[in-house]
Amino acid sequence: MVDVLPWTSEFDEYLRDESRSTGDADSISFPRTEGDIRTVMRSLYGATGPDGRPVPVTVQGARTGLAAGAVPAGGHVMNLSRANAYLGLRRDQTGSYLVRVQPGVVLAELRRHLARHTIPCAGWDAASLAALEELYAGPEQFFPTDPTETSACIGGMAACNASGARSYAYGPMRPHVASLRVVLADGDVVALRRGEVFARGRHLTLETEGGRTIELDLPTYTMPATKNASGYFVADDMDPIDLFIGSDGTLGIISELELILSPVPQVSWGINCFFGTEDDAIGFTCAVRPALAHACALEYFDAAALDILRRQRERSTAFSALPALDDAWGCCVYVELACDDEAEALADLARLRDILAACGGSEDATWVGRTDVDRECQRFFRHAVPESVNMLIDERRRTDPTITKLGSDMSVPDDRLRDVVRLYRESLAAAGLESAAWGHIGNNHLHVNVLPRDAADYAAGKRLFQTWARAVTDMGGAVSAEHGVGKLKRDFLAVMYGADHIREMAALKRQLDPYGQLGQGNLFAVDTCEGGA
């Protein structure tokens, strides 16, 4: 039984997410089961609000998103954090383990349960329990998608096709999802298992569990050949499961997921490589990519990011555990190796030494993390950068509450890495803006953060991002590589795909959600989607 609760101030935290945007809403529900989700959707399907328009329904998980996808645009908030059960486990024909979960399961908890062999299994059938016994007896398994924010929930991660540092080797969330159950706007359900149904060209036929047949015309655009979380995933003859992953809560509500687990690498080493100049770091990245077969992450921290860490280490005891940074170090590339044994890792380390020597680095200006303590230190180093920037912005907001952090999430093809970094540097300098950049350089995907000092800086930063969206699109890149588009980046999506393709996306949405209720304001503006059943 689930209640649709009228809005009171006790729910105000559900108006916000990690993007620090705030919305509004009239009611909220906390479904625990797929049945609860269907009940709520049946009661809201086609319902109108006081303004006579269909009631928007915004689906939330842990609200850790950075694009405001979970920030409500009025109407109803469906928070799925209490739908957090582990439902079963099986092995497929390749021997992989697949764990079936509800969308509210939190990533950090999933990791902990896998590592400690404590997956809650009450009520599981005999086949699942047998598979669980096998799982615990065999090599340790993990779920490879690793967004920085581990309090993210699995449903939200699927909704924005989340990535993380290890996406360099493992890709984004999409290929690690074997099946989905999706509740549609009318409360009907679509069950999708990867590899069972495919589109014919750009036409897709879906059968619902309620016995309906839905014919869908897919948008006609070609997606960029880069890391990409911008708009709907569409391709000729595609698997429909891929359409719903990364759809930002606009096509349906994910009520169940089956996740493909992978064996934990036997040897996992992290290496921080420090450079004097950004140019050397880029040269190193380009050289490492083809040479290092076992790299699973290539991350970057620019000079401003390192300076922020130096200051934090001096000023705050909370950051005193950060290792000391030599003043000569101007930027850093973090390489993570996932190897079968130590001999393999040592061979890669020797390759890194040679590449460093050829690219202006030094084998001495490195940190190699091989123990739990050292790897934790490296993790702290990586996560301390965004945390410190958030603290800096919060400090500045005390004097000017209108400003907030402006973080880019764009990616480009491999051969445009130097071009895009040059673009960032030249335009930031021309605008006189303070910034810090870090992120997934292996995927040519940097989070360039403008650090506004006042409202004028904030406005200039927003203008700059719009020009970057155009330039990155021209380079064959994506305006959102991992955060999703949500509400904050829909203008960029329009730049990337153009008005005609945005209308195609809206038309696709209307075929599944005729009243345009789900995830209203995500991907495109409300009026783009209006049509009615």
Next chain:
Amino acid sequence: MHIVVCVKAVPSTTEVKMDPKTNTIVRDGRQAVVNPFDATGLEIALHIKDECAAAGDPCRVTVLSMGIPDTERLLRDCIARGADDGLLLSDRAFAGADTLATTYALSRGIACMDEPADLVVCGKMAVDGDTAQIGPELAGALDVPCVVDVQRLHGIVGSTLALERATDAGRELVEVDLPAVITVAKDAAQLRMPSIAGVLAAEGVPIAVKTAADVDADPARTGLSGSPTQVVRSFVPERASEAVCVTGDAAEQAAALVELIEEACR
């Protein structure tokens, strides 16, 4: 200067697993790490080595451990971080040693080194045993002075070490003539990470592994037979908590609280 750093392999502090039947720590090589207090000791030693290098003085850091053969992996990691060489005392004869027998074995290892130790650095204690006895006992065995719970190294002049140590009353500044033994607090320093150069170079450094016979250890003073400590039982303490609700006005609650505290202190 020759500095010997004693290191112990302990279970990883983040994931200690207990055997539910025997209530003992499950020890397997994969989870072993250098005792965090000893890691700090290594950093103190490496810092002295850096200072000596800057002054043009020679300094050698040797890491010493008693343990299973896999402990060699941890000693090699210490070398990757800047130690020069390692000695592992590994022999079934050392098994079951208490702190006295361990100290004896370590003192034999130091005595058999090719260069006398000017300074022996130990962690204040080990995270799995918590005895804090090895450093002082080792000083006794070597017949040198001992400074325990060192918080900070102020400097070294000639053969005198200036240190700051914690006491019950606060901090104490101490000067000690070498040779000496010091034990260090965990927060006294943060162990540096190894570099690629360090890791690759350490792979080629031979680590001496010696038996009890190799270091002329008296069998009656090693391992179980050299250990007067008798472990009667080890167990995981049960966690118990009890809530008492205090009611009434502020004065009544305060009085009830005082009574509860007095009762607990009886």
